[in-house]
Amino acid sequence: MKTxxxxxxVNSKILTTxxxxxxxxxxxxxxxxxxxxxxxxxxxxxxxxxxxxxxSEFVKFLKQNDMPxxxxxxxxxxxxxxxxxxxxxxxxxxxxxxxxxxxxAIAQDGFQAGAMLNTFKPDLMTLDLSMPQMDGFAMxxxxxxxxxxxxxxxxxxxxxxxxxxxxxxxxxxxQCLTKPFKNKELLNIVAELFTT
Numbered sequence: 276m277k278t279x280x281x282x283x284x285v286n287s288k289i290l291t292t293x294x295x296x297x298x299x300x301x302x303x304x305x306x307x308x309x310x311x312x313x314x315x316x317x318x319x320x321x322x323x324x325x326x327x328x329x330x331s332e333f334v335k336f337l338k339q340n341d342m343p344x345x346x347x348x349x350x351x352x353x354x355x356x357x358x359x360x361x362x363x364x365x366x367x368x369x370x371x372x373x374x375x376x377x378x379x380a381i382a383q384d385g386f387q388a389g390a391m392l393n394t395f396k397p398d399l400m401t402l403d404l405s406m407p408q409m410d411g412f413a414m415x416x417x418x419x420x421x422x423x424x425x426x427x428x429x430x431x432x433x434x435x436x437x438x439x440x441x442x443x444x445x446x447x448x449x450q451c452l453t454k455p456f457k458n459k460e461l462l463n464i465v466a467e468l469f470t471t
Contacts, residue, residue, distance in 0.1 A: 288330040292317075295328055298345055309336070353469055354378040356397035358388040358414065359432070360406045364454070368401055368432065371458045372465070385409025389417060392424060399428040399468060404435050404443060412446055419447035428468040432456070 292310070296303040310317045310326055315336040317326040330348060337344050355377050359365040365381045372379050380395045382388035384406050392400075400418070404411030411431060418424045431443045434454040443451055449471075450464055 290328045290330060290333055292326050292328070295333055298333075299342065314340075352376060352378045353399065354380070354395060354397045355465070356380050356382060356388060356391055356395055356400045358382045358385070358400060358406075358411075359403040360384055361403070364403070368461070371461055375462055375465075377465070385411070385414040385417070388414060392418070392427075397427065399430060399465065401430045401432050402448070404431060404433040404439060411443065415443060415446040415448060430464060430468060432461075 292303045292306040295315070296306045299306070306315070307326065309315045310328075315328060316332045317328045319326060334344060334348050336342075337348075355372050357365050357368050357372070357379060359368065359381070360383050362383070365383070369379045369381060380391060380397070382391050386409055388400070388402075389409075391397075402411045402414060406414075409417075411433070415429065415431075418427060418429065429448045431440065431448040431451040432454060433440065433443070433451065440451040440453070449468055452461060452464055
């Protein structure tokens with residue numbers, strides 16, 4: 276069974292010559308010279324003719340000139356926290372996701388997951404519903420009450436019946452995947468969640 280809900284997404288940033296100058300530690304006139312020489316691609320605003328530079332073009336320019344890329348412009352691997360008390364299942368999920376080049380970490384229960392959310396800062400969490408102490412439903416409730424985790428995608432991976440999976444969606448899960456599942460199914464859903 277596959278159930279879902281969707282949300283919005285952010286676009287790339289547009290920079291002024293002054294902003295680019297600040298990042299590079301140069302005068303804004305230097306940036307204008309770079310644009311005039313064709314070193315960095317820019318576009319002019321209608322009317323006043325001010326230059327604007329897309330962040331992707333800025334990063335391309337930095338790479339071509341072996342200049343350091345500011346942290347906010349560095350693309351990083353998506354990170355996934357796997358929450359499952361079955362060690363073999365958690366390891367299997369981790370293998371599949373690592374092969375797809377995601378950063379992963381495993382939490383064996385809800386309490387450990389709660390602590391790791393803060394340190395690992397995942398973009399997505401896979402969550403088993405049947406766990407000792409703090410089960411998946413309690414974990415969903417905890418996460419969805421925290422403002423700082425409002426953008427965290429949650430994929431429930433469970434062997435429970437459809438009724439429980441619908442309850443998980445109602446409690447805040449973005450999608451559900453039934454155990455056992457095919458590797459491709461998992462990867463497709465994860466990729467889908469990262470584009471919604």
